Amino acid sequence: MSQHRASRSRFRRRSAIAVSALAVLGGAVAIGLPSANAGQPAANAKVQRSLDALVDDDGFPAALASVRDKNGHVRNYTAGVGDRKTGSKVPVDGQVRIASSTKMYTAVVVLQLVGEGRIDLDEKVEKYLPGVVRGPGGDGRNITVRQLLQHTSGLPNYTQTMPEFSKWRHTYAGTYDLLDMALKEKASFAPGDGWEYSNTGYTVAGLVVQKVTGRPLGEEITHRVIDRIGLRHTYWPDAGDQTIREAHPHGYASDKPGDPLVDATEVDPSWGGAAGQLISRPSDVNRVLTALMDGKLLKPAQLKEMRASVATKGLPDGWRYGLGLVEMKLSCGGVAWGHGGDFDGYENRNGVTADGRAATVAVTALPSSLKSAEHVNSALDTALCAR
Numbered sequence: 001m002s003q004h005r006a007s008r009s010r011f012r013r014r015s016a017i018a019v020s021a022l023a024v025l026g027g028a029v030a031i032g033l034p035s036a037n038a039g040q041p042a043a044n045a046k047v048q049r050s051l052d053a054l055v056d057d058d059g060f061p062a063a064l065a066s067v068r069d070k071n072g073h074v075r076n077y078t079a080g081v082g083d084r085k086t087g088s089k090v091p092v093d094g095q096v097r098i099a100s101s102t103k104m105y106t107a108v109v110v111l112q113l114v115g116e117g118r119i120d121l122d123e124k125v126e127k128y129l130p131g132v133v134r135g136p137g138g139d140g141r142n143i144t145v146r147q148l149l150q151h152t153s154g155l156p157n158y159t160q161t162m163p164e165f166s167k168w169r170h171t172y173a174g175t176y177d178l179l180d181m182a183l184k185e186k187a188s189f190a191p192g193d194g195w196e197y198s199n200t201g202y203t204v205a206g207l208v209v210q211k212v213t214g215r216p217l218g219e220e221i222t223h224r225v226i227d228r229i230g231l232r233h234t235y236w237p238d239a240g241d242q243t244i245r246e247a248h249p250h251g252y253a254s255d256k257p258g259d260p261l262v263d264a265t266e267v268d269p270s271w272g273g274a275a276g277q278l279i280s281r282p283s284d285v286n287r288v289l290t291a292l293m294d295g296k297l298l299k300p301a302q303l304k305e306m307r308a309s310v311a312t313k314g315l316p317d318g319w320r321y322g323l324g325l326v327e328m329k330l331s332c333g334g335v336a337w338g339h340g341g342d343f344d345g346y347e348n349r350n351g352v353t354a355d356g357r358a359a360t361v362a363v364t365a366l367p368s369s370l371k372s373a374e375h376v377n378s379a380l381d382t383a384l385c386a387r
Contacts, residue, residue, distance in 0.1 A: 043386035044075065050379040051079035051361070058372035060363040061261070062090045062249045066282035067383045068290065070356040074283060080364070082249040085263070091247035093283050095233060096362045097269065098348055099276040099341025101285060103202050105221045106274045107149050107324025108292065109209055111302040112224055118212050121146040121305065121323075128208045135183030137200070143191045145208060148201035149323040150310060154189040155200040158182040162271070164255040165344045169267040172240065178203050178273055195313050195321070199275035202324075206274025217274050229291045234280035242266040244279055251345020252365045261365060264345035276343055282350075282360035289338060289352035307337065316377065332385035340380075342366055349380040359383035 051063040062080035078090035113119040125133055125140035133140030138155045147153040158181040162168055182200040206217040213220055218236035226234050233246060243266055253264035269277045291297050298306065309320035309327045318329035328336045328351055336351030347367065350360035361380045367373035
């Protein structure tokens with residue numbers, strides 16, 4: 001939800017848009033239950049063509065997707081190359097940096113704590129972090145926890161002040177460093193008086209979780225989300241860990257649009273923090289989405305709060321924002337719920353429908369144009385709607 005690419009618009013989805021050895025190059029591979037989609041060759045072909053087009057027409061080095069039908073059958077797809085230097089195949093269901101999809105996990109932890117009576121959504125941030133949020137960018141005495149998660153706090157987005165990718169990629173940034181960057185800027189609006197996508201709100205939410213639980217957000221996400229539903233391929237990188245642990249496609253980035261792409265696989269993920277630090281596989285993201293909607297992560301009252309969406313500014317028509325969750329209209333009718341993410345080297349879009357269909361599509365560079373960004377959104381729509 002970020003603006004069409006500028007060098008300082010990190011980890012935001014574009015508001016102008018909206019916002020393995022088993023791999024078969026350019027082909028689809030069924031995993032787990034190969035016969036699950038045997039009766040849907042047309043649908044499978046549609047999904048594969050959408051990924052092929054992202055590589056052939058839009059220039060992404062690789063595209064990969066995992067699609068889960070309403071009966072829980074999974075099919076994975078790849079296109080392109082996993083490493084431009086060697087020409088290696090794209091690992092099926094490879095790990096990627098999921099960037100702002102992390103916000104969904106952060107919001108789940110906050111809402112679990114709400115359900116436990118340890119956080120009040122409509123309490124001021126000041127109660128949990130006295131004196132911490134102070135500056136031209138905002139005042140914690142006037143901002144509620146709900147507004148942090150809903151992007152209605154007015155806190156300026158710290159990624160707007162970040163240097164070029166080549167200058168920050170191997171530099172560690174602490175949580176308070178990110179917050180200080182934002183608070184030096186002017187607030188976007190008074191709390192509650194507008195909507196603007198801001199990673200800073202989630203930085204603060206992560207600090208609230210740490211204050212209430214006495215443990216870092218990464219540990220709480222691991223305990224409360226990853227371990228709870230048995231994810232084996234999702235993790236919060238340790239401080240200083242710039243690698244991706246399992247089989248993965250390489251990611252690519254440049255400082256400016258049009259500049260040659262460089263390998264951006266290894267970066268310091270601390271710049272994402274509570275807003276975008278997680279690494280996962282597309283199929284694991286789908287498992288989180290379905291577990292969320294099945295009530296395995298939140299109590300009904302908290303899931304209702306998460307899905308209480310508001311109008312946004314700059315997202316596609318009909319898209320609304322809840323608490324770390326985006327409501328997206330589908331071309332086949334109805335809506336999907338999810339939260340995509342952008343991180344130099346990787347972009348993903350994901351969603352789950354009311355009947356349990358889920359999909360995650362990832363590419364290995366940020367879009368170079370508004371049109372190519374829209375095509376990633378369309379690939380998700382195809383994955384969820386293809387019949």
